[in-house]
Amino acid sequence: MSFTFRSIAVAAAIACAMPAFAQSITVEDAYARSASPTAKTGAAFMQIVNDGEDDRLIGVASPAADVVQLHTHIESGDGVMQMKHAEDGFDMPAGSTLSMERGGKHVMLMGLTAPLAQGDLVPLTLSFEKAGDMTVDVAVDLERMPSK
Secondary structure, three states: OHHHHHHHHHHHHHHHHHHHHHOOEEEEEEEEEEOOOOOOEEEEEEEEEEOOOOEEEEEEEOOOEEEEEEEEEEEOOOOOEEEEEOOOOEEEOOOEEEEEOOOOOEEEEEEEOOOOOOOOEEEEEEEEOOOEEEEEEEEEOOOOOOOO
16 A cells, blocks of 8 residues: 555656746747738747757647648858748757847747637647657737838
8 A cells, every 4th residue: 555655756746846937937928920911921929938958949730730840040151131941940058038029039820720800819839859749829919010
């Protein structure tokens, strides 16, 4: 009987510790948009705050699009900025904020399964190397202007 009680106690302690770590990463000021109601692509932007240990955002998924990727902008050498899939994801040092903004790092939604309408919620699952998966609902805001 004590073995079962100990096993349950250990499992409960582990389960309680896991959400505490996951909560050390929070998403703030998130929004999604597309260029027009007929656009086949869209993007999501947010601030991801890491109050825990060093981690890495390694992937993203959503039922809102056929292909969902982490993207960044790089200079092509001739002064032109180009979007590029960030296959290795983004570092998230402890105590840092990852800014995902228009013209910079962002979530790219390609092959939208439905138009992004003002006020809709887009579910995104962010995958972290250490913290695991975190699902957030991102509001569509087609009127929002860039913060830069």
